[in-house]
Amino acid sequence: FETVTPDKIKEMEPHLTETFAGGLFMSDPVSVADPGAVGKAYGDLFVKRGGAVLRGEARTLSQTTGGFEVLGEDGVISGRECVVCLGPWSDDVVRKLGFWIPLGVKRGYHMHYSAKGNATLNRPLLDTDNGYVLTPMSKGLRITTGAEFALRDVAPTPVQLDKVEPAARKLFPLDTRVETEPWLGRRPCLPDMLPAIGPIPGIKGLWANFGHHHLGFTLGPVTGRLVAEMMTGGNAFTDPAPYRPDRFA
Ligand SMILES: Cc1cc2nc3c(=O)[nH]c(=O)nc-3n(C[C@H](O)[C@H](O)[C@H](O)COP(=O)(O)OP(=O)(O)OC[C@H]3O[C@@H](n4cnc5c(N)ncnc54)[C@H](O)[C@@H]3O)c2cc1C
Numbered sequence: 093f094e095t096v097t098p099d100k101i102k103e104m105e106p107h108l109t110e111t112f113a114g115g116l117f118m119s120d121p122v123s124v125a126d127p128g129a130v131g132k133a134y135g136d137l138f139v140k141r142g143g144a145v146l147r148g149e150a151r152t153l154s155q156t157t158g159g160f161e162v163l164g165e166d167g168v169i170s171g172r173e174c175v176v177c178l179g180p181w182s183d184d185v186v187r188k189l190g191f192w193i194p195l196g197v198k199r200g201y202h203m204h205y206s207a208k209g210n211a212t213l214n215r216p217l218l219d220t221d222n223g224y225v226l227t228p229m230s231k232g233l234r235i236t237t238g239a240e241f242a243l244r245d246v247a248p249t250p251v252q253l254d255k256v257e258p259a260a261r262k263l264f265p266l267d268t269r270v271e272t273e274p275w276l277g278r279r280p281c282l283p284d285m286l287p288a289i290g291p292i293p294g295i296k297g298l299w300a301n302f303g304h305h306h307l308g309f310t311l312g313p314v315t316g317r318l319v320a321e322m323m324t325g326g327n328a329f330t331d332p333a334p335y336r337p338d339r340f341a
Pocket residue numbers: 148149150151177178179180181198199200201202236237276277278279280301302303304305306307308309310311312
């Protein structure tokens with residue numbers, strides 16, 4: 093990173109309304125304005141290359157003599173092997189099949205805002221004093237909160253968003269909220285903050301690829317590659333040992 097002066101900040105982000113002592117500029121990180129569109133593009137590419145996308149209820153997964161079965165929207169789907177990659181809901185499925193793993197969540201919220209007048213923000217901005225990120229997205233300017241420690245399924249309590257919004261409004265001319273309710277996301281976390289990747293012991297043909305905590309959007313493609321290489325018996329590009337699903341047993 094490089095340190096930037098208040099004048100440089102003004103030059104880089106002319107619509108910021110706060111006066112800063114200075115800032116840190118990180119040139120490496122990349123961001124996307126529509127993560128959902130990226131996920132969809134990966135899905136479309138998968139289909140284009142011969143894959144099929146079928147929807148179903150993963151909690152119906154059961155073992156059969158030849159592998160696994162799950163109830164799909166259009167009937168039973170069966171397969172020899174199965175990868176559980178349901179993020180924070182993964183333990184619902186593996187627990188039912190007899191495998192315990194201490195998966196928890198760190199919840200988080202975001203909300204989009206319109207900008208007043210012609211104000212624009214050119215890059216994501218992390219306000220470390222107040223603990224939120226303000227970033228330009230397709231749907232508007234997004235405020236993302238920090239982590240909330242709460243059970244996965246309890247009702248939303250977006251107090252962090254309410255707390256940081258006034259700070260963000262001082263920083264940038266935000267106008268109205270775009271959505272009526274904040275988005276609530278659940279970051280799937282294991283105690284050592286590493287994902288679980290690999291065969292699930294004791295259940296032949298069942299694989300794990302979950303627990304990507306704060307970085308699942310970034311890590312998904314590379315952990316997908318790792319589990320695919322392990323399943324097909326190829327040379328894994330990295331040592332999968334640190335991610336063994338049974339490391340907490
Ligand atoms: C506020 C916030 C900000 C974040 N920011 C970033 C970031 O900047 N960069 C980054 O890399 N990561 C970020 N993350 C983390 C990232 O979102 C997660 O790590 C990632 O989504 C995990 O991916 P996943 O595919 O494992 O699970 P998910 O994306 O949660 O997908 C799980 C899927 O399983 C489906 N499902 C659940 N139960 C069932 C069932 N019974 N049957 C069928 N389907 C089911 C769900 O509908 C969902 O589609 C953020 C998370 C939050 C909450």
